[in-house]
Amino acid sequence: MSVRIHDMLKAGGVEPQDARVLLRNVLQTSDAQLAAHPEHELTEDQRRRYLALVQRRRKGEPIAYLTGEREFYSLPFRVTPEVLIPRPETELLVDLAMERAPRGRTCRVLDLATGSGCVAITIAFHCTQAQVTAADVSAAALALTRENAVRNGVALELLESDWFDKLSGRRFDVIVANPPYVAANDRHLAEGDVRFEPRHALVAGRTGYECIETIVARSPRHLGAGGWLMFEHGFDQAQRSRELLVRAGFRDVFSTRDLAGLERASGGRV
């Protein structure tokens, strides 16, 4: 049986793009190398590992969990099924935080439900004056956050905390969160990559607003004067999110659209 790269890429009934990513991962090489050496032969071990990944992909497992990697804001992150896979639309939250972070002095930033740490780490990477605290209720997620912080060469404070439980008396200039915001009966939970993602990172009760309500209600006590709260939400949750913010006493309440034109994040300041 042929074990050349050229033939391996056609094995197994997955999208050509996925086959390339998986083969690149097994061979620890680049697309350019794959293309330049189609006759290169895989070892038996490489062939076995590649075909195992192809089979898992055919059953729907997300590419990011199979390779253990995902880029976010051009930085590399390790991901496992303990955390959500970083999504491009969440880069908006990083932009919002960096636009609104106070300049010219140290800026205290809190990222709630940090997961892989992609938001906290990207802010710390780009904002040298930011002192970033990353909190998550999951110890497994925080272990991954730590690994990703080291990998990207940034220092973070890591805190295992159910929302603000371990943050009493602490105040920040910016609080960001990509919390769970999917309603428990949302049919998207049965489709695509999300089937394999941790439910507790996606689902926020029957309505989808449970976590957003908690964050909005509890943030004011943890923001310094003029401090901003900003969070991601579902494409159809902007109006209700703004109402919650206004009702909790936030000023300058806003929503922002992602690159797909959907209102994807909202916020306000105290």
Ligand code: GLN
């Ligand atoms: N945007 C994600 C999805 O719909 C949900 C992410 C989240 O709950 N924070 O799949």
